[in-house]
Amino acid sequence: MDTAHEEATTLTEPKKTTTVSGSVALLEGLIAEGTDTIFGYPGGAIMPIYDALYDYKEKLQHILVRHEQGGTHAGQGYARTSGKVGVVFATSGPGATNLVTGLADAQIDSTPMVCITGQVFAHLLGTDAFQETDVINITTPVTKWNYQVTDANEIPSVLAKAFYIARSGRPGPVLIDITKNAQLQMFEYEGYTPCEHIRSYRPKPLIRKEYIEQAAALINSAKKPFILFGQGVLLGNAEQEFKAFVEKTGIPAAWTILGAGAIPTDHPLNVGMLGMHGNYGPNVQTNSCDVLIAIGMRFDDRVTGRLDKYAKQAKVIHLDIDPAEIDKNVKADVPVWGDCKETLPLLTALAEQKEHTEWVEEFRAYDKTEQETVIQKELNPETGELTMGEVINKLNELTKGDAVIVTDVGQHQMVACRYAKFNKTRSNITSGGLGTMGFGLPAAIGAKFGAPDRTVVAIIGDGGFQMTCQELGTIMQSGIDVKIMILNNRFLGMVRQWQQLFHEKRYSFVDITSPDFVKLADSYYIAGKKVSEREDLGAAIDEMLNHKGSYLLEVMVAKEHNVFPMVPQGSSVSEIRLK
Amino acid sequence: MSNSNDIEITGKQEFTITAYTENRIGILNRIAIIFSRRKINIESLNTSPSEIEHIHRFNIVIHETEEVVRKLARQIEKQVEVLKVYYNTNEDIIWQEMALYKVPTDTIAEKVSVERLLRENGARAVVIRKDYTVFETTGHREETDKLIEVLQPYGLIEFVRSARVAIIKDSDGFNRKLREFERREPGEDVIENEFLDKEKNVFSM
Numbered sequence: 001m002d003t004a005h006e007e008a009t010t011l012t013e014p015k016k017t018t019t020v021s022g023s024v025a026l027l028e029g030l031i032a033e034g035t036d037t038i039f040g041y042p043g044g045a046i047m048p049i050y051d052a053l054y055d056y057k058e059k060l061q062h063i064l065v066r067h068e069q070g071g072t073h074a075g076q077g078y079a080r081t082s083g084k085v086g087v088v089f090a091t092s093g094p095g096a097t098n099l100v101t102g103l104a105d106a107q108i109d110s111t112p113m114v115c116i117t118g119q120v121f122a123h124l125l126g127t128d129a130f131q132e133t134d135v136i137n138i139t140t141p142v143t144k145w146n147y148q149v150t151d152a153n154e155i156p157s158v159l160a161k162a163f164y165i166a167r168s169g170r171p172g173p174v175l176i177d178i179t180k181n182a183q184l185q186m187f188e189y190e191g192y193t194p195c196e197h198i199r200s201y202r203p204k205p206l207i208r209k210e211y212i213e214q215a216a217a218l219i220n221s222a223k224k225p226f227i228l229f230g231q232g233v234l235l236g237n238a239e240q241e242f243k244a245f246v247e248k249t250g251i252p253a254a255w256t257i258l259g260a261g262a263i264p265t266d267h268p269l270n271v272g273m274l275g276m277h278g279n280y281g282p283n284v285q286t287n288s289c290d291v292l293i294a295i296g297m298r299f300d301d302r303v304t305g306r307l308d309k310y311a312k313q314a315k316v317i318h319l320d321i322d323p324a325e326i327d328k329n330v331k332a333d334v335p336v337w338g339d340c341k342e343t344l345p346l347l348t349a350l351a352e353q354k355e356h357t358e359w360v361e362e363f364r365a366y367d368k369t370e371q372e373t374v375i376q377k378e379l380n381p382e383t384g385e386l387t388m389g390e391v392i393n394k395l396n397e398l399t400k401g402d403a404v405i406v407t408d409v410g411q412h413q414m415v416a417c418r419y420a421k422f423n424k425t426r427s428n429i430t431s432g433g434l435g436t437m438g439f440g441l442p443a444a445i446g447a448k449f450g451a452p453d454r455t456v457v458a459i460i461g462d463g464g465f466q467m468t469c470q471e472l473g474t475i476m477q478s479g480i481d482v483k484i485m486i487l488n489n490r491f492l493g494m495v496r497q498w499q500q501l502f503h504e505k506r507y508s509f510v511d512i513t514s515p516d517f518v519k520l521a522d523s524y525y526i527a528g529k530k531v532s533e534r535e536d537l538g539a540a541i542d543e544m545l546n547h548k549g550s551y552l553l554e555v556m557v558a559k560e561h562n563v564f565p566m567v568p569q570g571s572s573v574s575e576i577r578l579k
Numbered sequence: 580m581s582n583s584n585d586i587e588i589t590g591k592q593e594f595t596i597t598a599y600t601e602n603r604i605g606i607l608n609r610i611a612i613i614f615s616r617r618k619i620n621i622e623s624l625n626t627s628p629s630e631i632e633h634i635h636r637f638n639i640v641i642h643e644t645e646e647v648v649r650k651l652a653r654q655i656e657k658q659v660e661v662l663k664v665y666y667n668t669n670e671d672i673i674w675q676e677m678a679l680y681k682v683p684t685d686t687i688a689e690k691v692s693v694e695r696l697l698r699e700n701g702a703r704a705v706v707i708r709k710d711y712t713v714f715e716t717t718g719h720r721e722e723t724d725k726l727i728e729v730l731q732p733y734g735l736i737e738f739v740r741s742a743r744v745a746i747i748k749d750s751d752g753f754n755r756k757l758r759e760f761e762r763r764e765p766g767e768d769v770i771e772n773e774f775l776d777k778e779k780n781v782f783s784m
Contacts, residue, residue: 137605140605140608141612144659198659199760200600200662202760327649
């Protein structure tokens with residue numbers, strides 16, 4: 001922003017003001033921030049905002065969700081495909097408490113979101129008023145920042161701060177709780193000024209040249225360097241910078257599930273997925289590389305397995321925008337603090353052009369083993385029940401890797417992340433850190449609003465679907481085009497897999513029955529089909545993709561099928577099991 | 580000191596965390612839950628204005644390993660409304676706690692040489708009434724504890740000790756740093772990982 005210009009106007013003439021309500025100021029602010037879509041649910045304490053929204057229907061599209069949790073996941077899906085800030089409205093009390101799961105999910109997965117909750121009149125705060133709940137204190141651990149507004153005059157500046165905090169630095173969810181009196185209050189509105197500085201907040205740590213140099217020296221002398229990349233590459237819009245770095249250094253790169261798609265699946269240096277159900281090579285080679293370069297990832301326990309046996313032989317270079325991530329789980333030999341969009345080009349400039357042919361070849365050998373023992377059986381079985389892997393494989397053939405794939409949580413999620421093909425960034429939308437069952441359907445709705453020109457396919461298990469299937473109503477009413485694939489194994493499959501492997505097959509409450517999903521979709525006027533035979537699968541997926549409008553395809557898959565490879569809990573990544 | 584034995588066995592010792600924050604409702608909670616989430620007990624907590632108007636200063640005492648304290652400090656500094664966090668061992672700081680002791684005046688006047696008692700314990704009488712007397716002393720934990728022992732036989736009615744307040748020996752204050760924070764473009768002075776240069780002298784991020 002041009003500060004000099006701003007000062008000039010204030011000096012020569014007083015700012016023009018208009019008298020508006022807090023609610024109108026809020027909506028004007030949202031428009032100024034570039035918001036076009038709001039996911040929300042009205043209620044008593046947020047009624048003045050909804051009343052104002054009635055006159056803003058042309059400028060702000062409001063999507064009525066069927067549960068506030070669905071609103072938050074839709075907001076997340078929207079943010080993840082569009083790169084913009086997701087906006088969610090909810091009322092006080094139960095409306096606000098229903099946001100908690102989505103906020104926690106967005107917090108751990110660094111998704112930029114601004115949630116607006118209504119609150120009882122300021123004079124009723126603390127009186128146990130109807131639908132009063134202490135939303136600020138409930139949401140403090142699961143928000144990057146939150147604030148309660150009791151005076152309309154605060155609304156423009158607090159909203160500006162909220163957007164700035166949500167999207168800058170390491171992004172995250174922000175909640176603003178606005179008391180009803182502030183929504184109604186008329187005040188002198190001076191227009192909206194975006195926030196670009198908060199003195200107590202340092203979104204980007206300064207880049208230290210000496211660490212860039214140390215990192216480059218380590219990389220240049222490495223014989224077996226290995227890159228681990230996460231969502232930080234996407235969040236920093238640094239896909240090009242990342243690709244340039246990988247290609248110049250010739251270093252094999254593996255991804256966390258939230259980093260998937262930062263470089264295309266087919267890229268020759270993309271060696272696959274990390275973690276508990278990741279690929280064989282990346283897990284084993286973590287414990288044989290000499291330099292580990294972690295970019296925008298946080299060494300989650302699902303990625304590292306047993307920490308005291310994790311990459312002990314390697315020098316670790318850690319690039320992250322969040323200083324608190326450095327040394328949190330894995331000690332960094334060279335901490336490269338900063339935005340990877342800025343640090344990666346500096347590193348690329350100092351790095352030598354190289355090809356680590358033999359080292360990359362080692363990954364290929366591990367891949368060959370995995371292909372033979374796991375992948376081919378999973379993707380191209382000739383007999384027996386349908387596998388989740390072959391469903392994803394068929395989908396890849398038909399979408400050619402151009403679709404946005406949204407997943408829920410569980411076995412289908414791991415299979416989809418392992419096998420889905422991604423040509424483009426911002427294509428894999430999943431609940432990574434929190435592992436929120438029920439995320440998939442509402443997130444797919446938001447993903448489609450965030451990327452209206454792309455095909456959005458939600459892949460969901462029979463368990464997770466039943467957690468948020470009321471959002472079929474949102475699809476029905478908004479008329480949005482979301483393709484839903486339920487991979488039905490009649491089990492809470494991932495828990496069942498653990499019970500099989502680690503609890504002597506004591507299948508404790510994992511047997512789950514389902515309604516007729518196709519009829520359920522039909523009752524929401526959504527077309528659908530159920531498929532259980534191999535020969536019908538391709539045509540059914542094709543029909544789904546070519547259908548005009550939303551479509552639900554239920555695929556009956558093998559009941560007791562396990563996701564492999566697997567790093568058992570408490571094991572080292574190099575102890576990964578192929579069966 | 581018992582601390583030195585302790586650190587050899589458990590690696591834990593007393594650390595004083597100093598946080599400069601905006602003076603805003605809710606920041607106490609944001610900081611407190613960083614400890615409670617990790618099941619870490621706060622031994623002492625003081626919040627007060629700092630040398631700069633509108634900026635608050637937290638002094639938090641915990642008993643932990645340095646590694647844990649470093650991670651906690653980073654989590655605290657990550658909060659949007661926290662400006663700066665330092666952590667220090669007891670050797671790095673000048674610290675004091677204040678204590679008040681209420682005793683029955685008749686017993687204390689009859690049985691003790693009050694003057695000697697005050698002198699020996701560095702205490703002073705704050706209030707002397709017919710029915711009770713209130714003494715005050717300032718010092719380290721052992722010193723304030725010692726006066727409890729002395730007064731206990733004379734019918735100590737009430738005792739209260741304040742949180743620790745601490746000044747960091749090796750610091751040049753926060754004023755200069757704040758001016759940098761208020762600039763829109765960070766200057767060279769604000770280097771978040773400067774602790775890597777200063778090593779043990781001052782922790783700062």
